[in-house]
Amino acid sequence: MGLREVESSLPPGFRFYPTDDELVSHYLYNKVANKRASQGTMVEVDLHAREPWELPDAAKLGANEWYFFSFRDRKYATGSRTNRATMAGYWKATGKDRAVRSRRTCEISGMRKTLVFYRGRAPSGAKTNWVMHEFRLEAAFSA
């Protein structure tokens, strides 16, 4: 069942309010390791085709937060830089990536990158208040 349907069937006060480690060790891990188990839980969103303000309708879960799977698009077929542009602007990383640790083992299960949306084209875009956290599995977990 999709997480949105689970949420809407619950008594008042219950929400999707995951820890970073639950997002990485459960949802992202299952998405990568076992497509069937994760099917339909979280919607998949093409971040290049959606502006930030279109995401709430696509993926609303929890209170004022939105959760979805996406994929990384390379800027150049041969490079490792990620393309995070939309029609109206682009997502730009801010601060340092943060380690996500498993509550049980304290091992690093993934990394969290924080991105801010800028309207326009780099480097002259205008900063907005849209913030996104991008989670990725650590190598040891993505095998």
Next chain:
Amino acid sequence: MGLREVESSLPPGFRFYPTDDELVSHYLYNKVANKRASQGTMVEVDLHAREPWELPDAAKLGANEWYFFSFRDRKYATGSRTNRATMAGYWKATGKDRAVRSRRTCEISGMRKTLVFYRGRAPSGAKTNWVMHEFRLEAAFSA
């Protein structure tokens, strides 16, 4: 079904994380208006018989927060002052009571009082880090 049982049956990431208004307009209102509907949802705790550090086991729900019903004990049979003492100490109000508003109508549905636990006896107790929010219905809603 009790809220703890609901919580433990949910997929990872779902928690009891209610708004103040959900606590007042749904849980507290049902508790007062219709005992049967609220039966078993939240445990009832006698705050005079329990020290703060005993509450997690009695009422754990959500992340690091505990929710329960209690009753007001008058200090004197003829007065309106509330007795909030335990064996080890007492709960003391701090700051101003805050209005809780219904998200739909914006009307005040209840009030929230914040209390801090002091070890020992008033007025010479030692402040601790235990904090409690006490919700009550507003008169219009408790009819």
